[in-house]
Amino acid sequence: MNFTQFSTNSSFDIFFDNSVTMVSTAIEFGFQLLLFISYPFYIYVHKINYTRDQMTPLFPTTNHFYEVMRAVYGLFLCAYASYGLSFLLTGDNFVLIWLLWVILIVSVLLLYVIAEVCHLLVAFLAIQKLLIYFFPSIEKYSIFTQNSIYNNIRKVYLFFLMKDIVASLWYVSCAFHDYNKSVKWRINMIFGGAFIILNTVLIISSLLYVPIMLNGAIPSTMHLFLTDTPAWMVFLNTIFCDIFLVPLIIQISYLGCNKRNVNTFMSSFTLTKFIHVLLDIKRDSEVHPSIQFTDSSNPAFV
Numbered sequence: 001m002n003f004t005q006f007s008t009n010s011s012f013d014i015f016f017d018n019s020v021t022m023v024s025t026a027i028e029f030g031f032q033l034l035l036f037i038s039y040p041f042y043i044y045v046h047k048i049n050y051t052r053d054q055m056t057p058l059f060p061t062t063n064h065f066y067e068v069m070r071a072v073y074g075l076f077l078c079a080y081a082s083y084g085l086s087f088l089l090t091g092d093n094f095v096l097i098w099l100l101w102v103i104l105i106v107s108v109l110l111l112y113v114i115a116e117v118c119h120l121l122v123a124f125l126a127i128q129k130l131l132i133y134f135f136p137s138i139e140k141y142s143i144f145t146q147n148s149i150y151n152n153i154r155k156v157y158l159f160f161l162m163k164d165i166v167a168s169l170w171y172v173s174c175a176f177h178d179y180n181k182s183v184k185w186r187i188n189m190i191f192g193g194a195f196i197i198l199n200t201v202l203i204i205s206s207l208l209y210v211p212i213m214l215n216g217a218i219p220s221t222m223h224l225f226l227t228d229t230p231a232w233m234v235f236l237n238t239i240f241c242d243i244f245l246v247p248l249i250i251q252i253s254y255l256g257c258n259k260r261n262v263n264t265f266m267s268s269f270t271l272t273k274f275i276h277v278l279l280d281i282k283r284d285s286e287v288h289p290s291i292q293f294t295d296s297s298n299p300a301f302v
Helices: 001-052 059-088 094-134 136-150 153-176 181-207 210-215 227-256 259-266 271-279
Strands: none
Touching: 001 059, 001 094, 001 227, 001 271, 059 136, 059 153, 094 136, 094 153, 094 181, 094 271, 136 153, 227 259
């Protein structure tokens, strides 16, 4: 056996693993930084456009995303705070440390549930916009379906929450019990299949915008919008990507995929107005810039 070659290969593997870890950490930190930087501007543009958005067919979607983002950042705060405090406390505070880890796990679980539901909502939004664009006569039926979904949105969140709780308990149980391989395979396929289907639906739904673009008219908005350790690491990394990227996609799409929103942000932005809007400070008199709508600002796509 060539021990020199073995040692060299081991050193290379360690170096490669460390490099990948550093790069992935840097990318993750970059996404987190962009996520938190964009949030105040997302709030600003949403509040400025709130009255006008109420007159658009997609208002329930954009408003729901806004409310969801508030919950997302609250959960992020709980997760970061509990994670940091758990390392600052000494070992004597076992009960408190255990409680902090429970808060962390629950926060991450709820963040993932929100990401899953947003996958479905973004997919529905893409289908809705495609149908309205090519078949304007079905707009009222599309809006009725949309309103029905948001009237029952709590049930949708509850369904995904129960699914993820059962999945988590199953995987924990697999770590302590030796189940039949065929049973484990079937159940893993159920939960893993649900994960794959949700992400596949999100990717396919994004392609639904292509016919609209090829037709020569881009919508004025796109509001959006246990045994294999390496496989488990990829799975968990994908989940965390969902948790960070879904809110970021929703914010960036609302800010940048609409000429009206860009004009709102760029033309009338001042630091004083920005602070007043964020803090809901009312002024005695406000002058709102008049924005003329063009043909590309069809309310069906606002």
